[in-house]
Amino acid sequence: KNEVEQSPQNLTAQEGEFITINCSYSVGISALHWLQQHPGGGIVSLFMLSSGKKKHGRLIATINIQEKHSSLHITASHPRDSAVYICAVSQGAQKLVFGQGTRLTINP
């Protein structure tokens, strides 16, 4: 069993829909990261959080430390949101443990 599990692995939705991607982890962490990667591209850090909730534009990330669970929400989804979203956790001296990623496709 992976230390970081994401669901779903693949998600296809229509433009405008509310999107939720989930991440569960089984190890102690110092922080949880949500990353975005467009096809063939580099990785962009969306959020780093250790408690509560963060919001940036149409993106919202939440974390529940007790339940070892985080969610990434996208409101009013748009085709440009199509990408792979990766959950990763920091353990100790900054080594990131990655989930397998969620491939999101938003159709117009």
Next chain:
Amino acid sequence: DTEVTQTPKHLVMGMTNKKSLKCEQHMGHRAMYWYKQKAKKPPELMFVYSYEKLSINESVPSRFSPECPNSSLLNLHLHALQPEDSALYLCASSQDLRGYGYEQYFGPGTRLTVT
């Protein structure tokens, strides 16, 4: 400037070649990373440098040789690679390694093909 740059963007090399990948950041970050990413897989950590010293080597074969000549630059020297080493090589940096987790800033990657 919150950018990590990597050169070259693409590299094709034969198994007997020697080449180098370069990564640069000017954010004053003191931790720098090399990752390898195969298609449809998450990145795999290769090396971490902290304050220009090698901090983590994830049992990477010696045909990959990292170098951190100063706090802004990170190189990955490649020699006698195998076709299975073909992948996207990502560089990242973060403020520091100690204590609380810091956000990592990733470069666009170098897509390496070994023929």
